[in-house]
Amino acid sequence: MAQIDRHIAAADWIGRSSIDRPPSSEPDKSAEIGDLWRILTVRRAWVLGTAALLTFIAVAYGFLAPPLYAATAQILIDPRDKQIVTNDVNPVAMAPDGGVMQVESQARVIESDSVLTRAARDAGLLDDPDFGGVGTGFLSWTLRTLQGEGAAPATDAAAEARAVRALRRRLAVKRADKVFVVDVVVTAGNPDKAARIVNAIAAAYLKDQTSARADAASRASSEMASRLDDLRKRVNVAENKVETFKAENGLITASGQLISEQQLAESNNRIVAARARTAEARTRLQQIKDARGSTAFGPDTAPEAIQSAVIERLRSQYAELASKEADLRTQLGNRHPFIEAVRTQMQDVKRLTETELTRIARSAETDYQRAVANEKALTANLDELKRGSIVTGEASVRLRELEREVDTSRAVYSNFLNRSREIQEQTGIDTTNARVISWARPPAERSWPLRLLLFVGGLVSGLGLGAGLAFVREYLDPTVLSRRQMERLSHTSVVATYPEFKAGSERPASVAASLTLDRLASVRGQIHPPGQALSVLVTSAASDTADRRSTIHLLAAVATARGERVLVVEADLEATPEENASGPGLIEVLRGEVGMAAAAKADAESGAARIGIGDLAKASREALSRANIEQFLAAAKSSFDLILIDGGVLTGNLRIGPLAAASDRLLIVAKNGATRQRDLLDILDISEVLGRPVSGSLFVDRYAAAA
Structure with a gap:
């Protein structure tokens, strides 16, 4: 159905004076969300044409461009290097970020x-014309001449630089998230060449890493070797200081220790041993003295100090004699001579034992005196050594400081020497933990151009660019997009909204025309006496000529069907002769050559009376005077109920200005997406100048749904 607002009051579009009407504004370049689709629809030729052009270009490129093939090799780079030796030059610990930064750095390597130069040399790209190689053809010579390289001799450095630049443009190094696998992709016009170059880059990278590790180890070894000489000299200087200090202070060492300290320790040990021997001799002497005064004398009662072989034999003899005496006393009696002889022998044994004890006591006394004398001598020697140690104490402190410096210098020198030897051995060991997990193979399918992708990309980009051009075109030359925008621009209400005049829109168009006539009737009843006719001049922009005529024809047909007497007056002086009705018309009536009844003819389609424009050659200023026009309108109103005047394009039809000024109402027909805002504003300005401002507008909505 047509978009018709039945609640618009008639007073909203009753003619206003030029004093009350706001001044004309600039074109409204704003657009609502719903207007964007209308812009694209109206200017679809821009959108579709741009899309078709870009799609054609993309597809043509897809068929004409030489094919390119992409070969890929995958390299696994483990941030943890191989732990071949314990003290490696390179760290093996995992970085805090999981080694991702290290792998990214290797991708840049x-x-x-250095890697690309090695790969270009190994893959034979220095002489390849696709990678900057010097060709032998006339075209290659011409290009070199234009670039200023024709006379310059080609060098290996220049060829390598050109090959590296060309290779870098065809190279892509990518790494997926959360993996340590790097994809090396090279694009070339030949699949075998692409695979060969990728494999050369992978091999060159591994060789570069091995060489870099070896160079790092070699540099570290050289630096440590140069440092070893300084450390060796420092150790020699420290040792010479120690020896000089010992010689100056008489500090003699043996087995890493001062002689005086060794003597002091040994003297102290000897004193301890001497005191032990003295105590032992004193104890032994006392035991012997105690044993000599004891009456008991037997093997078990003799102390350990006087136990000797002689004493043991004498004790045995004494025991035998005592046993023999007891036997004889039992057999022979107590006074037998044999018993006396035995007793005499026993007395001799006691005397010999006492003599032996006296000898042992004198020997123990001698040993005790000797031990005491030895202890005193050792004590005196120790006191002397102590006094000498006190004298050399300060020198010993300085000596120990110098010896610590020697030990420190010697330890550092030893560590550097061992580390230097280890690093020298590591120069021939590859600790790089990187390997090629997938060598490149010649690709079977091209990687570029992808014709389907180009087609879709050209189509999408063409549609986007076309839409942008459509919006720019609309911004530069805006049209009326919506009913609200029409009301803002014209400062009047839209009387009714018509659907686009096409098949199937008859019913909603008739409803809109009926609403327009109702509002015209309400206005006529408010400002004119009852029964007086109303004259309405209808104008539009040049782009809306067909819609203006269709609207006038529809209003005439609906009004006639409602029983009203309708007169349609053609007042478009810019119409072509073919568009004018034959015979006398408005010009002749205004000139007084014919009467209105003779000029008016019945329209078979609408049923209304119709007066054509007449002979345009007679449209003089006198014929179109205000008096003639007012006289004509008065005569028409006396015979008809509604006079519809086709005012054409008012901006180009200024000679009918008196007719517009004499008309009761001025309606403007506009169509969204077709009526230029500039043309609409010009009509509004002209109507203000003519003294008959636009009373309302009839809006043709091409997007309104037909019933």
Whole structure:
């Protein structure tokens, strides 16, 4: 159905004076969300044409461009290096960020000049014309001449630089998230060449890493070797200081210790041993003295100090004699001579034992005196050594400080020497933990151009660019997009909204025309006496000529069907002769050559009376005077109920200005997406100048749904 607002009051569009009407504004370049689709629909030729052009270009490129093939090799880079030796030059611990930064750095190494130069040399790209090689053809010579390289001799450095630049443009090094695998992709016009170059880059990277590790170890070894000489000299200087200090202070060492300290320790040990021997001799002497005064004398009662072989034999003899005496006393009696002889022998044994004890006591006394004398001598020697140690104490402190310096210098020198030897051995060991897990193979399918992708990309980009051009075109030359925008621009209400005049829109268009006539009737009843006719001049922009005529024809048909007498007056002086009705018309009536009844003819389609424009050659200023026009309108109002005047394009039809000024109402027909805002504003300005401001507008909505 047509979009018709039945609640608009008639007073909203009753003619206003030019004093009350706001001044004309600039074109409204704003657009609502719903207007964007209308802009694209109206200017679809821009959108579709741009899309078709870009799609054609993309597809043509897809068929004409030489094919390119992409070969890929995958390299696994483990941030943890191989732990071959314990003290490696390179760290093996995992970085806090999981080694991702290290792998990213290695990916940049693959793109470095050193790796690409090695790969270009190994893959034979220095002489390849696709990678900057010097061709032998006339075209290559011409290009070199234009670039200023024709006379310059080609060098290996220049060829390598050109090959590296060309290779870098065709190289892509990528790494997926959360993996340590790096993809090396090279694009070339030949699949075998692409695979060969990728494999050369992978091999060059591994060789570069091995060489870099070896160079790092070699540099570290050289630096440590140069440092070893300084450390060796420092150790020699420290040792010479120690020896000089010992010689100056008489500090003699043996087995790493001062002689005086060794003597002091040994003297102290001897004193301890001497005191032990003295105590032992004193104890032994006392035991012997105690044993001599004891009456008991037997093997078990003799102390350990006087136990000797002689005493043991004498004790045995004494025991035998005592046993023999007891036997004889039992057999022979107590006074037998044999018993006396035995007793005499026993007395001799006691005397011999006492003599032996006296000898042992004198020997123990001698040993005790000797031990005491030895102890005193050792004590005196120790006191002397102590006094000498006190004298050399300060020198010993300085000596120990110098010896610590020697030990420190010697330890550092030893560590550097061992580390230097280890690093020298590591120069031939590769600790790089990187390997190629997938060598490149010649690709079977091209990687570029992808015709389907180009087609879709050209189509999408064309649609986007076309839409942008449509919006720019609309911004530069805006049209009326919506009913609200029409009301803002014209400062009047939209009387009714018509659907686009096409098949199937008859019913909603008739409803809109009926609403327009109702509002015209309400206005006529408010400002004119009852029964007096109303004259309405209808104008539009040049782009809306067909819609203006269709609207006038529809209003005439609906009004006639409602029983009203309708007169349609053609007042478009810019119409072509073919568009004018034959015979006398408005010009002749205004000139007084014919009467209105003779000029008016019945329209078979609408049923209304119709007066054509007449002979345009007679449209003089006198014929179109205000008096003639007012006289004509008065005569028409006396015979008809509604006079519809086709005012054409008012901006180009200024000669009918008196007719517009004499008309009761001025309606403007506009169509969204077709009526230029500039044309609409010009009509509004002209109507203000003519003294008949636009009373309302009839809006043709091409997007309104037909019933």
